[in-house]
Amino acid sequence: MNKMSYNSVKFDAFIIPLLIITIIFTALAYYGITNTRDYFYQSKIARSNQITNSYAYAFHKSADAETIIDNLITERLKIASDIIIRAKELNTDADLENLANLLQIDFIYHYNKEGEIINSSTVNHSENFTVKNNQSINFLKSNNKKKIGEFVKNKFNDDYYKYAYLKLADDSLIEIGIKTEKIHKFLVSFSPNNLLAEIKKIESIDKIYYLNASYQIIASTDTSILGNKIDNNEIINQLAQKNQYSRIIEIGQKRFYEVINPIKDFDHTFINENYQHQHQNSGYLALRYPLAENDALIKQITFYGVIFLVFLYLVFAYIFYLFYHKNKNLLQLVYYNQKTKLPNRKFFEEFLTDKLSDSSQEKNILMVDFNNFKTITLNFGYKYADDLVKKLTLELVKLNKEATVYHFSSKQFIFYIENYDFNEILHLSKKIKEFSKNVFEKCQVEEILQPQIAVVKIDKSEDNVEEVLKKANLTLEKAREKKVDFLFYDDYIAGEITRESILKRELRLAIDNENIDAIHLKYQPIFSLKKKKIIAFEALARMKSKFYGEVSPVEFINIAEKNQLIFPLTNLILKKAFYFSNLITKANSTEIRVSVNISGIDLMQDNFIEMINNNLVLTGASPQNIKLEITESVLLNNFNLLNNKLEKLRKNKIKIALDDFGTGYSSFYHLDELSLDLIKIDRYFLNKISKSQQDNMVIASIIEMIHRLGLEVVAEGVETKAQLDYLLSNNCDLIQGYYISRPVNKEEALALLKKDWSGLY
Template identity: 35%
Template sequence: MEWLGLQFIGDNTADGQLLMTSSHNPYLVVLAFLVACAACLATLHMYERACNAEKPAAKTVWRWIGASSLAGGIWAMHFICMLAFESPLNVHYDLGITIGSLFIALLSAAIAMLALLQPPVTRRRLVLAALVFGLGICTMHYVGMSAMHSSHLQQYDPVLFALSLLIAVAASYATLMLARSLRGTSGLAYQFFKYFISLAAGLAILSVHFIGMWAMHTYTPPEGAFQVTIENNHWQLALTVALITLLLIGSSISPALVDKKLQLKEHDLRRVNALLSQLDQARASLQQVAHYDPLTNLINRRGFNQLFAEKLIERASNNSMLAVMFLDIDHFKRINDSLGHDAGDELLKVIAAQIKSATRNHEDVVARFGGDEFCILFNLNSREEARNMAQRIMLKMKEPIELAGRNMVMTTSIGISVFPDDGNTIDELLKHADLALYQSKDAGRNSLHFFSSNLKARASLELQIEEELRMAMRGDHGLFLHYQPIFDLKTGLVAKLEALVRWQHPEHGLLGPERFIHIAEANGLIAELDNWVLRKACQDLATLTALGWTDISVAVNCSALNLVRVELADEVESALRSSGLSASRLELEVTENALMGNINNTSQLLRQIRALGVLLSIDDFGTGYSSLAYLKRLPLNTLKIDRSFIQDIPNSSQDMEIVQAIIVMAHTLHLQVVTEGVETHQQFAFLNQYNCDFIQGYLLSRPVPFEELHALLQQLNKNTLASLDFSTFQLSSQ
């Protein structure tokens, strides 16, 4: 036998018969090899499509197309190789047997594809599929060879026959294993691996064919007559079979490639849709975050303004009314300070639900603007409807709320403005509702007020005062200090001076602190104003010191809002350093309510100030919490009794007992006592009798400007309190 033109088996005889020699056309063999490789490549494409198919029907279609491509390619390769077989004898083929071999190849290929695609792909299943597929290839080969009819005799070498079967099974198993591992690769590695498998599988199938041909021995006919070699030209048929097979294989690869591109585009489209869906969800989440309060799930200020604008246009076109209601929870800060912010958040959730339940329908818009401030927007036909809703909310708020093991009853202050009576724009209506809310707070809280024109005038006046106050502080003109002496009852001499700020307004004349302090607090000016007073008082006392008043100290009031600023200690130290005063000659006065606003932070700040050597006094004692607990915790030096306890002495025995108890308590805690508002001889005598340390009031001296202070101090210290003629003193002090 000849392999690609070489003799495989030399001349031999068997039973007197001559062993025939044969050869193969090398060009047709190469053509057969290319057909086999193309069939394997097409099968891998079909396998990929079947693996990626999402529908069972599509998976089945690709599986059968792959099996048909593989079977057709192997059969065409075998047929072309048989046409490449060149023998000196006249050979013809049985068409029925040849077609039958094709069905054998198709069946074995279908089984192999099924084994690869049916999960799970176990080693045992692969061995079984390789055995079936290998047997199918060998069966197709030998059935196809049996279709070859001639006058020669055929015999097969059993060893080579078994070898062809073994190679077929081993090659099938290796190919199936490589095809299965192909699913784990991608990119250039995937393409390289796929072409490598195609070439290796094509070579293995071709090897099985030629080993089978090698196993076949042909002998001369029995009569021993030697026939002349017949030249058979099968080029035309071989090329026709190859062309048809390659066209069929190409026609199967083309839709596979198209399907792959379509599937990739479909996957891309799904990814785009998924991204769009995620984008919509993100947009909805951002919309929720941007327009809703995360704690109460109510609309926030931004969402409220958007709905407000829509409703305002609607009500303006209908010539109907619209109400804006501001709500502020009374003394809510105490909840955060006493029970913590978590408890405060839980309380806000309950309050939000109560407010929502008191509204009329879904058209009413309830929003949380921040903190404990809520706003309601609703349609109405008369102002009385707004009043009724506000009263319903106030009544609902009075229902007990269980929080942290306590039953609480909260109240609210409400301000209302109405469109179109109180304004035509969002800003106007919100500002006017806010002004009405502040009027409710000033009226003692737990009340409701509608906006009125006098509120606007008051707001305009306060705005003007705010601007002018800012200019007065920056330009250092208009503001000045009055000083009221504080007498030591033991020595009868002036021991301290209380610094009291005044403002000489260009239009309204001399203004006391009650006219502008609350404006400074509401507009963030109080820290600057307190610092101005502190520095001015230290400078004035330094001037008095230069005049010889070295034993007098000065008391400066500190606002509650300023007391929470950590910068206060540095500002006090800076004022002392710039004036050159000793820290012990400065005393800061703070109110009870300021101390209890945030007792932990306040206590820490006061200890920092006390560490500088500055004295600390609690002002207006008795009007706030009056708790021994915080008196023990805070580094205080002095306690000042409010004037409200002195006014009715000696007519009120109850006030006398209260003052006496306060003095005893303060002395027990090693605190000195100052009583302010002393205006009568009887009050002075009572305080002197019960060992009050210091007194302050119009009986002894009114507050005077700094320019008059030196002369006043000289006059006051000429006489002690024991020998003082009060009638003479009062005339001179005026």
């Protein structure tokens, strides 16, 4: 058993197939990707060399154009700087604006020595701008008085400017800027980086970069590597000898073919797009050609593979979600009581099964039973009873934090607790009774409901939950018999369980094999006071155990009912009784009825009437010689259904008797509606004969009322001459008891039919 089946969901059935599918798909994808990549690699190697050699010449011409343009702008800024130094009016925004217009420059900013803007030719200095340009900051911190800066972006917009910086006598800073956006675009178009970008654009090369003589990257389509140096000795040795170097590079999942070519006789100063002057004597052009198509295909394979796996996982996740929530709800339905939300019997049985495998702890259960709970439902209704159970549950779960409470059945709770001694368990039992009493007093049902507690200390060798529960239930039964609040399971009760187990096995064996005489019948005559003869026998089941000898009918019938053996047992008794009826018919010409007691469980079976008819056919007995006896308590539930069955039996000429009249609940309430032929007065009333005039009048009234209903009266338990005389004087029809005869076997019963009864009274 899964140890957590009562509070968790098992997912192995989903995870293992998902892992297998993932592994297979990954292996196939890897094989396809590897072969595709290698094929494309071979086709791209030759093209890489051609591109390297074809475009190397372009770098020789780009530096010249950059140098000329940079010199022209620098000269213009120098002239403007000289004029501004000589200017006297620099105190207002208007002064700076007029000066900028005169010099035909784009802006002039005036900062104090802290780098905060004082006035400007183009912006409102109330916005409290500060120096943000790195060139400006560096110059402000330096001891220089004048400097021509590089091409950079303006701090207030994204336009490119070339700056000049001047320090005045008060250490304030003048920043002059000429907008070079168009010039910038023109220069960039001829810069090494731009030329490299054009190559990349045409050929879809991944990366191109230019190395100076020190093997430092000074131009690249990837700006993140600018300034990096080649430190691979193998590459450096090859380039130092003016040899071409090529290699295969893997970066992540991508593969590249890289070629580094020397560019000889190159002596130029050029400006890159960041406008930092470089002077090189020679250099190296590196082209890194990606296996683009290969990667695209690989990406496509990977993409669709990932989509497939994601879809697969989503499907599994959705199924898992549905499965989890459905099973979670099912777990709640299966393992928890829906009214009290406490774990139920099934939960407890699985939980205890797990616990029994651990012999290190002393385990105890307290089974708490509330008798007469059905009476609460009948008197107050289902809602009241449900509310009462909920209130009771709230109190019980607060009793002991170390105990686990289970709602075992509608009126039973179980406490499971470990490592408690006798006194602690006794104290807990008293608390259960006390808390329950408080609830019942508030609900005004304390006189109806009283808890009874069975305590079972589980033996460390015990491994059967059913045996533990059987011990608890039998202990509860003994507590009811002894009318005590709580009872501990002991050796005596253990003996009762052993006895019950053996008797159950013998009962089952007797039912399965009719030749075994463990179940046999005794027959007690029913005597007609008017006819002065025996007119019927009541068939009384008896059991003789191989181990225990004679067993009380109350005991073995109770065992049969608890173990679903009562219906097959009744079938066996009917069969034996019907055979006896047929035997009497053949031995005696008069009609002698055989009476058989029927339980409520038997009568409720759908095939009960079918069972009666089958046995009549099997034994050859006549239905008019058969009588069935039922008790009043049988009719408390499903009155109409059972009464309809009795009518069908009577139509088939089978007599119906109501047994033990006066001890049940219905009394005369349903007698006029019941489909009956006779009523048997319980021996309780006969024992009161002659004790008082009032008791005698009660019995006489009962006999008279039954006669008025058109029914015959049978008095049970007649044992004395006085009882017989009283019944004769009050017109009782039939009697049964030891005064006539004890129950006898079938041979003795046949002999009683031949006896002369004329001298009886």
